Amino acid sequence: MRVSDGVATRVAAARTLDEILHRGRSLKAALGGALPTLEDTRDRALVEALVLAALRQRVRYNAALDAWTPRPLGQRDGLLRALLLAGFAQLELGLPAHAALAATVDAARALGRAHQAGMVNALLRRATREPLPDAAADAAWPDWLARQVRADWPQQAEAIFAASMAVPPMWLRANRRVQSRDAYLATLREAGIDAMGDEALPDALLLPTPLPVQQLPGFDAGAVSVQDGAAQAVADALAPPAGARVLDACAAPGGKAAHLAERDPSLRILALDSDARRARRMQDTFTRLRLDIDARTGDATRPAGWWDGAPFDAILIDAPCSATGIARRQPDVLLHRREADLAALCATQANLLDALWPLLAPGGALLYATCSILHTENAAQIEAFLARTPDAVLAPLDARFGHDAGTGRQRLPGEGGMDGFFCARLRKA
Structure with a gap:
């Protein structure tokens, strides 16, 4: 049976998260192995977005699983847990719930978890009806590191923890050897891409909503690069x-x-x-x-x-x-x-x-x-x-x-x- 693109993205996201969460692989290495297997740039962007969201919010998502599953997931359920984290992430990212649930349930079957597909469906449906648990802003930080941040930045620590959970904007650097920042800003706006300049950074443009580099005008020709x-x-x-x-x-x-x-x-x-x-x-x-x-x-x-x-x-x-x-x-x-x-x-x-x-x-x-x-x-x-x-x-x-x-x-x-x-x-x- 052919795996649909929607199912393939959920499978890729689950496997990538499993490697990072349970096998100690780095985000860069895990994504580097997963993304080239997907042909469509939109699918690659979705997998990356799901993985990043699940990692940022993993404490909240794991708390939901611990509260909502009748029996705790075991060590052999690492891949299933990763799929569920990706499932929660897609709902919070605003993907259409019906299609997202269907693709994730089918992904459970594709991953050899057909006997747990019903549980996946029930948990994700519950997440569409109930808010997921909250978590302290520093909950994802190791205790030793959170203590160090508080010692170094006592007045700003909570803001640091909160900012580290947030989705960052996309920053671009216009290549002034090709065209000025303001000229490239006009090019973006002509293409319907929302962007703004920064007074302190003469080559910088901020995009509130990140997008694949292939959608940036002139990227392949060297007109622009991604750089914070x-x-x-x-x-x-x-x-x-x-x-x-x-x-x-x-x-x-x-x-x-x-x-x-x-x-x-x-x-x-x-x-x-x-x-x-x-x-x-x-x-x-x-x-x-x-x-x-x-x-x-x-x-x-x-x-x-x-x-x-x-x-x-x-x-x-x-x-x-x-x-x-x-x-x-x-x-x-x-x-x-x-x-x-x-x-x-x-x-x-x-x-x-x-x-x-x-x-x-x-x-x-x-x-x-x-x-x-x-x-x-x-x-x-x-x-x-x-x-x-x-x-x-x-x-x-x-x-x-x-x-x-x-x-x-x-x-x-x-x-x-x-x-x-x-x-x-x-x-x-």
Whole structure:
């Protein structure tokens, strides 16, 4: 029997969620395996939306299952639980209930759960009649991490937790080498796509309702890229002079290096990443945007393997971090992050700073950035570096880049519609 497209999307969503929730796979890897199996871009977009919604709201959805099922679902019911979470998600996303229920019940049969199809039908029908349970805004956060957020941001913690449960908007970066932001905004409006500019970000456009990139006019021709507003601010924070030699040390997927090159074609940019596959995808991005950027594979903490000895005028370190500022975009972070991870991440961040500082020319600028909201990865990391590096001087950034964190600027999740993001600018004396 042929599986319909509607059933196939529910099956794909359930299997993807099962891999993330019960097998420890990352959201990116799980979606990367599932989405190419679906031919229609609308089906791929639906699967991604269902998975993200189910991960963000999993505490509420699991509470409903625990309250409404006559017997608790067992360890062997992981795939069924994942299907039910996707089922609840589709109802809260506003999909037509009758068709959504029918497709999900058929998906249970396609997954070998025909004997539980009646239960799936009953639970989803109940969800159309009764509101699902509420949950505390921090319920999805590990206890240790919620405590840390409250310690670092006592006045803003509840807003951080709430923002991390919300569906983020879509941010675009207009390629000014093709057309200005305002010209592309007019193109979007002509296509019936709702969008708005941002006064503080000259290349940025915000779309309240995300849509597949294939629907963006000129995407394949390099007219526009997807990049959060907070990440776009990096180009203004680093602000390398014309003709500068620039290192983007942890560059994949390449958005920040591309933005710098779009703004100033005279920059000589080396985009480095330690993973060869990510470096190849980064080069694909530069090719789509028609940018002359040197994309290489290399370990930024060991410059001897790739550095030619010529100093850089500007260095960007977008460091590996806890990703706590982008939990709304990567909700699996709250599932997989462990307290022990933090010490290892902080050690890597310190190694990057120490290894790359000697590569910076006197008078040059280094921008340290993370998508974390944790003090230990951000302001404390820079404080420690300044204390052990006599020729490093803090170059303050203004309020456009977020809250004053002492040795840098911190934007919190949801502020201005953007992701959580930290950046600190240093000058070599």
